[in-house]
Amino acid sequence: MxxxxxxxxxxxxxxxxxxxxxxxxxxxxxxxxEYSVSMTTRKPRPGEVDGKDYYFVSEERFQEAINQGELLEYNKYVDHFYGTPLVPVKRMLEEGKxxxxxxxxxxxxxxxxxxxxxxxxxxxxxxxxxxxxxxxxxxxxxxxxxxxxxxxxxxxxxxxxxxxxxxxxxxxxxxxxxxxxxxxxxxxxxxxxxxxxxxxxxxx
Amino acid sequence: MxxxxxxxxxxxxxxxxxxxxxxxxxxxxxxxxEYSVSMTTRKPRPGEVDGKDYYFVSEERFQEAINQGELLEYNKYVDHFYGTPLVPVKRMLEEGKxxxxxxxxxxxxxxxxxxxxxxxxxxxxxxxxxxxxxxxxxxxxxxxxxxxxxxxxxxxxxxxxxxxxxxxxxxxxxxxxxxxxxxxxxxxxxxxxxxxxxxxxxxx
CATH class of the missing domain: 3.40.50.300 (P-loop containing nucleotide triphosphate hydrolases)
Known part of the structure; x- marks a missing residue:
């Protein structure tokens, strides 16, 4: 079950x-x-991998994600946005994780x-x-x-x-x-x- | 606290x-x-202590306890009543137990x-x-x-x-x-x- x-x-x-x-x-x-990989507008630091450490996106893309309701929550720290994409979280929960x-x-x-x-x-x-x-x-x-x-x-x-x-x-x-x-x-x-x-x- | x-x-x-x-x-x-000591109408067995193993009472007393709302719950098994007195349970909970x-x-x-x-x-x-x-x-x-x-x-x-x-x-x-x-x-x-x-x- x-x-x-x-x-x-x-x-x-x-x-x-x-x-x-x-x-x-x-x-x-x-x-x-499971981890939820956050979306951010800050630049990757050396060694950080897109899709693993963060989804690194432009500010336009981030704004679109906000407008489309793609984020479970988001915040701005200093000059950058950070957010939690909703779809992967829902998928992991459905899979019982x-x-x-x-x-x-x-x-x-x-x-x-x-x-x-x-x-x-x-x-x-x-x-x-x-x-x-x-x-x-x-x-x-x-x-x-x-x-x-x-x-x-x-x-x-x-x-x-x-x-x-x-x-x-x-x-x-x-x-x-x-x-x-x-x-x-x-x-x-x-x-x-x-x-x-x-x-x-x-x-x- | x-x-x-x-x-x-x-x-x-x-x-x-x-x-x-x-x-x-x-x-x-x-x-x-904490244990809650039950009330019963059955007779004590050798070694059983009133107030420790059970409160041993008469059927009249048990009926009174039911009527007065003194029991949290009670049941009849075979020919005897068994019940949980409410007051000691409430007191223990108030004491944080x-x-x-x-x-x-x-x-x-x-x-x-x-x-x-x-x-x-x-x-x-x-x-x-x-x-x-x-x-x-x-x-x-x-x-x-x-x-x-x-x-x-x-x-x-x-x-x-x-x-x-x-x-x-x-x-x-x-x-x-x-x-x-x-x-x-x-x-x-x-x-x-x-x-x-x-x-x-x-x-x-």
């Missing part, structure tokens, strides 16, 4: 360590998944709109998780610092609420363990497997 | 091996959880009505999972046997659809691994942790 693959979206505030966690998943071969996207929170929001069935993992800064201790021990830090962190925390929690899972990145190993468990659990969730079972007993 | 515990309900068709899987979780100390109930599908249905936030795990017979192969290889088995299994499968799938997870009990070790992953993933699900984060930033 082949079920559809999972679209795993790993995101979180900038600086939380999304890239490090993703690399640990890749290097440790924690679970099998899990796809991992590591993107910023704006990108994740756009992906959620187009693919609400995805598994959205919010990587949480450890100091958000331990903020309650700092609140309890007021006096050891300036009130400005604490208030600033509370304000930022409110924003992080507002973003987090649209995700499925909140994984604290206290250590990379812990974060990776939780993500592995999430992938395993999602693969046996009834909402994902029930259609396959239903199809099976219909065919008699 | 103390989050509420998880109510884990392990159920499935009779004969699927619920008791064996539960024992493996207990013996292997796979994750920490996970509670594991291993009950039949009728009991699980009643628990779902009273505690929809529970994590409902359907233990799936391995021959339901492999039924598609038997359907593809028709001719090696009598059509009556196949049709009987399809009919039973339809019932199992109807029950399964009200659960959160479907774990195939192909080997006890595999089933236990999946259940461990489910518990881990549920503990980092946003719907369970978001209130704790929200409370934290409200208290300034």
């Amino acid at each position: 082949t079920e559809k693959g999972l679209l795993l979206v790993l995101s979180g505030p900038s600086g939380v360590g999304k890239g490090t966690v993703k690399s640990a998943i890749v290097d440790g071969k924690v679970f099998p998944f 899990d796809v991992l996207l590591e993107i910023d929170v704006n990108g994740a929001k756009k992906v959620r709109e187009k693919m609400p069935d995805g598994v959205f993992i919010f990587l949480t800064p450890p100091d958000l998780h331990t903020l309650h201790q700092r609140l309890e021990n007021r006096g050891t830090e300036s009130e400005d610092v604490i208030m600033g962190r509370i304000k930022q925390a409110r924003n992080e929690i507002l973003v987090m609420q649209d995700y499925d899972y909140a994984v604290v990145n206290d250590t990379v190993a812990n974060a990776v363990d939780h993500i592995k468990a999430i992938v395993d659990a999602e693969h046996v969730s009834v909402k994902r497997v029930i259609d396959t079972y239903r199809k099976m007993v219909r065919e008699d | 103390t989050e509420k515990g998880l109510l884990l309900v392990l159920s499935g068709p009779s004969g699927v091996g619920k008791g064996t899987v539960k024992s493996a979780i207990v013996d292997g100390k796979v994750f920490p959880f 996970d509670v594991l109930l291993e009950i039949d599908v009728n009991g699980a249905k009643k628990v779902r009505e009273k505690m929809p936030d529970g994590v409902f795990i359907f233990l799936t017979p391995p021959d339901l999972h492999t039924l598609h192969q038997r359907l593809e290889n028709r001719g090696t088995e009598s059509e009556d046997v196949i049709m009987g299994r399809i009919k039973q499968a339809r019932n199992e799938i109807l029950v399964m659809q009200d659960y959160d997870y479907a774990v195939v009990n192909d080997t006890v070790a595999n089933a236990v691994d999946h259940i461990k992953a489910i518990v881990d993933a549920e503990h980092v699900s946003v719907k369970r942790v978001i209130d704790t984060y929200r409370k934290m930033v409200r208290e300034d």
Whole structure:
């Protein structure tokens, strides 16, 4: 029985360590998944291969991809566009392969709109998780610092609420363990497997 | 930060091996959880301790417990009643402890009505999972046997659809691994942790 693959979206505030966690998943071969090759308008660096590292395209082509709805999400960093082509992601999911996207929170929001069935993992800064201790021990830090962190925390929690899972990145190993468990659990969730079972007993 | 515990309900068709899987979780100390002590009208066996193995009560007392809504679920096996008292389960969950109930599908249905936030795990017979192969290889088995299994499968799938997870009990070790992953993933699900984060930033 082949079920559809999972679209795993790993995101979180900038600086939380999304890239490090993703690399640990890749290097440790924690679970099998497919890469999505991004499209970009920046020039290839030496050794980079078109279609493998990125799809290197002109700005006109990129703009066309946006207009034609070919991108799951896109963003502009510095002077260049980066985006995730939709068709290969959909094809891999249909083939039963899990796809991992590591993107910023704006990108994740756009992906959620187009693919609400995805598994959205919010990587949480450890100091958000331990903020309650700092609140309890007021006096050891300036009130400005604490208030600033509370304000930022409110924003992080507002973003987090649209995700499925909140994984604290206290250590990379812990974060990776939780993500592995999430992938395993999602693969046996009834909402994902029930259609396959239903199809099976219909065919008699 | 103390989050509420998880109510884990392990159920499935009779004969699927619920008791064996539960024992493996207990013996292997796979994750920490609390037992719920059942109430029963049967007499204690030698060595059984009231309040530890069961709450041993009279039939009048059991009937009163039913009428007063004191039971999360109850059932009659042979000549005796067995039920799960609600108050201790709620208290353990409030204390942040996970509670594991291993009950039949009728009991699980009643628990779902009273505690929809529970994590409902359907233990799936391995021959339901492999039924598609038997359907593809028709001719090696009598059509009556196949049709009987399809009919039973339809019932199992109807029950399964009200659960959160479907774990195939192909080997006890595999089933236990999946259940461990489910518990881990549920503990980092946003719907369970978001209130704790929200409370934290409200208290300034």
